[in-house]
Amino acid sequence: MLSSFSRRALTAAASLLILGALPLSTQAQMTNITTTAKQTPTNPNIAKADVADPRQYLEEVEGEKALAWVKAQNERSLAHLTADPRFAQNQADMLKIVEATDRIPSPSFSKGGHVDNFWQDKDHVRGIWRRMKKVMYLGGSNSWDTILDFDALAKAEGKNWVYKGASCLPPEETRCLINLSNGGKDAVTVREFDVKTKTFVEGGFSLPEGKQVVTWKDADTLYVAREWTPGEVTPSGYAFVTKALKRGQTLDQAVEIHRGDKSDMMAYRTVIRDVAGRYVIDIAERRPTFFEVDTTYYTDKGEVKLPLPLTSEMNAYYKGQAVFSLKDSWTSAKGTVFKEGSVIAFDLFAALKDPKNLEPVVVFAPNDHQSVQGMGQTKNRLVLQVLSNVTGQVMVVNYEGGKWSLTPLRLPENSTLSLGSLDDETDELFVWSSGYLQPSSLYLADAGWGTVTNLKASPQRFNAEGLKVEQHWATSKDGTKIPYFLVMKKDTKLDGNTPTLLYAYGGFEVSLTPSYSGGIGKLWLEKGGAYVLANIRGGGEFGPKWHEAGLKTHRQVIYDDFQAVAEDLIRTKVTSPRRLGIMGGSNGGLLMGVQLTQRPDLWNAVVVQVPLLDMMRFHTLLAGASWQGEYGRPDDATEGAFLKTISPYHNLKAGVKYPEPFFVTSTKDDRVHPGHARKMAALMEDMGLPFLYYENTDGGHSAAANLKETAKRNALEYTYLAQKLMD
Template identity: 65%
Template sequence: MTTVAKSTASNPADLPNDAPDPRGFLDEIDGEAAMAWVHAHNAASLAQLGQNPLFEQYRTEALKILEATDRVPAPNFATGGFVDNFWQDKDHVQGLWRRTNWDAYKSGQPDWQTILDIDALAKADGKTWVYGGSSCLPPANTRCLISLSDGGTDADEIREFDVTTKSFVKDGFFLPAGKQNASWRDADTIYVSREFTPGELTESGYAYVTKVLKRGQTLDQAVEIHRGEKTDVSAGRYPVRDITGAYVADASYRYLDYYHSQYSFHDGDRTVTFPLPTTSSFSALHEGQIVWWLKEDWTSASGRTFTSGSVIAFDFKQGMANPTAIEPALLFQPSAHESVEGISQTRNRLILTLSANVVGEIRAYSLKDGQWSSIRIELPENSTLSVGSADDESDRVFAWSSGFLQPSTLYLADAATGKVEKLRTAPSRFNAEGLQVQQHWATSKDGTRVPYFLVARKDIKLDGTTPTLLYAYGGFEVSMQPSYSGSLGKLWLEQGGAYALANIRGGGEFGPKWHEAGMKTNRQRIYDDFAAVGEDLIARKVTTPEHLGIMGGSNGGLLMGVQLTQRPDLWNAVVVQVPLLDMVNYTRMSAGASWQGEYGNPDDPVEGAFLRSISPYHNVKAGVAYPEPLFETSTKDDRVGPVHARKMAALFEDMSLPFYYYENTEGGHNAAANLQETARRYAIEYTYLAEKLMKK
């Protein structure tokens, strides 16, 4: 999609300080001029891609997969032997919160009873409600605080709901829309962190004031119990409970930046802050032990050193009595290629989800006579494993196993014995016959070996002609693991494409140090890692730049923008999803100020100079042959915001560079509020990729 030239400057994003921004009108999210621009470019992209017969084929096939009623309903343990599920299909676009009993679910023929119909609520309220989950008061868990956002924004409305009557409580707790948190203290008391006074938000746009709200009170009658600082990312206070639901203490937090937090615990008038690194994560309270996940090396008072990535625990009451003398027990210490992916608990066990060379393992830990021991849950090896739900009334765990070619399989695990029972496997959504998965290693610019997975035909011709899609994220310690995607398989692999997933630095695949290696001014390593994987695919003759495309979203969208501007020679298609792209001004856009711990401060001379050097918006140059990118975002995205993608696309337009642009007007940071919107987005992406990479 080509536009007329408007500028011949080397980069029109570089403006004199006193010059008006010609793309400034796009900063007004819902402004009339901005939305007219959005609708015009949406229409142009859909007209161009929609004329390809593949578009409707892909949309129909994707929607069929998304709305399939034979998929496995993801179960969650509920109080009293029930199983809950949130379900969406063609008849329930926004979704149902529903419940059945355990025996019925296990039988495979559950008699689902609707608790809350989000579609009916949306119709009654005239809103596009997106369900954000519930927080219920233990131990009965019949009174819940329901989160609802209009169109999928991070700002949500909170209402009190009675599960027994399946209705909202008349004159119950109600919090108008905002970026907020609410938690139960008791049946008539909640703690609320939100913007009580206009402007009383952090620079990142989150709450830092917590108040106690009693039943029947208005927000202006709530009493303050905790206050952070405006410079924090966010701050709050909430009740801490044990697995039975019994109140233990209050915890308060101040997120100093994205990776440093100050946790304090309150027992009556006593407040204690444990002498642990501010990078540590408070992960659980189990059998009287407080469990922490370390993100850097730490030495206790006795001189014992616990390494980064370890999980430790110590007696909570003893720690509260004498915090300077805590001597934790070591539960897990990772090797160089191991990491912790998650921590949960059942009634009597602590559950750690682990990864070794991006292959999963789940272990159950128990405490007896002051000593910790663990057993392996007997789930399939060489697959991605995850805990779907852990029961706080027993030691049962719903666990999932999946892979690129293996549909998700649900298991019931006994955390006390390690034994598992296969419950059901999702149907295959694409023909995987003849496909294989391989793990390769590329060598980055600084000599670091970087793993990646390649999904391709066993008889692939190593002549450089295979259309290949490369995906990565590379940030915030988020691990990219093999998973089953029916849409990817049906719309890409089944059509003859290959798929590569890169485990580049910045992620959490090999623990905190793998992430830290790419933070702030070291971030170029992440971009070098990704380029090295692309070059390795070419060196192996899997593909060539003509047939190689890349995709990534959010932080991965920034990765795509950098690859677009730094290595335009390597790719012929670039899908840039809900991205950050203006790294000079990102801290003043939506929630950008909260990510300085990851990216650095643009106002710092050293960090700011680096950010400008990699900022995609500031590094588009005249006279360079860029691949024609696809920019995707959402008007309702109040986390990253649509302005990054809008202004990058407008910059391309001003420089007469071809591009596609699509902005979903709902959906938030997920870029889709329902299954139909998701199917349309898939059709846009894969039609674009097919046109760019599958042509002869």
């Protein structure tokens, strides 16, 4: 068990990846890492105003002039979209889906043979944290015991609290640090909670709002990385100073225990524990860039570093073995070459005693069409979630007698498989299976015995009769084959008239796989639309090389891949530019902006969700500097020149006929600055170009703080798509 977080956990918290990983209609993801970076021009991470840009005032998130512009655009766009009778029906259908009480309660193993669940419905808009005995859950019971009601808490305190997860002190896990966000921002307030009494601890740990990494050292000590003094953050707006905070101390009494470099993306000190929650060792992690981590181990003999590449990541401490994943290929001191994407392991304390002779062994080496998507531990086993040709597999790993062995679990084939919760008191784990036409099913597996039981299946949320799923391959400009999934009616006439929605992400090594979405099914597929998911480069579907092919100045291949899929759909007469629309969020929002400006001839609808669009200033806004490892540095002559060629904000041209895009963002998004969407839309306004715009005042990077907002946003988007592609 790592108290620190893996690259993928960091991704979820400190990057663009939450929104882009799935269409917004399917997301229910929460984050834990947050920042105190202010969203005003006084923020040191926001550059001085560029007088050459008359729209820069829109970067002042709560500025009076900026909000007046937002209000006017919201009123104009909402009046147009909500007047369409389809909006009300879409909203009602979507609300019924997201508030459905017959959903599978997503289970999380907790101590003492319990299962926990975070639940939202029409009566619990903000949600409740609840618990029952595992044996009761497995038996189909719905008799939950509420631990904490966030709707009641918000009402009592007059706050728009959004639950952002909890960190409980092992091994008992009865004291938890609850992360509460005001309106869905990444920035959270952290408060100590007693699960036994179901109350916040009087006089307990309480940290004011901030983007902070908080770790339990012991019952009376926290390691806290945050903005301790104004401006004491990295260019990305994240903490780089960690202090030990003792119970009863005020923040100004905390003692500094680690300081990274101010030039880092972020830095913090934390601890490694074994699967039973026992303390193993202190570590500090400096993250110079998004894809690098420099780890220091605090041993009895002092600080030690291991001769591993910065792009390696520790994912587990298992039976005394440190288990790492390699993003890049690596050659050890003894000359052994380890393939990129491999999982390797070695005796941690033997390595710390003699770092020069570190020689790992390979636990799993992927082929060219495989990648490791996740990793977890039960009491006695390690478990890998593997993607092979964009389909899932779960591998059980055992280490016995100095040898490693891997055994696949017998789960549904040709399905998207994802790890749920893993039990550290037994060898049980939950696994989810899903597909475009297959509602999510929950399986209980035993990693020790290899048994698998189908526990529950979600009800159908739309009529899938007569629909089919196909995988095709398009050829990109450089000859690379790009896979994509196509969902449409079996009797679709290939005459170019099918309304088609194309979705992709293309960045940060995020893999997109087939998944069930009641919203897409009900609001689009049922109405005769086709849905396409493109597995373009920049993602992680085929491992690190697939991602690195589109890094920095090579990024045009990502956009070429997307265009190649579109052209393949048109060539095969699935659709035509008149009937083709595209959608993407966050990094996918950048993808949409590039496609709008590079190939306006290919689309008739473009949904641009919480996007990056000004690629010459992204590094100055909020967490933007942390993404320079992905996009490059605007202040670098070569990288900056390339970014200027793709930056949507800098590539709108007079005299070009653009499709009317729909920009969606949130005032409370403290990760990707809403100024991106605002400025792009305002530029189109100044150029006399048509556009629609909706900015939710709450919601954070998901652009929705609760289920009702989620339903409204989806209804707006699919009403727009119907107008553009079906009418």
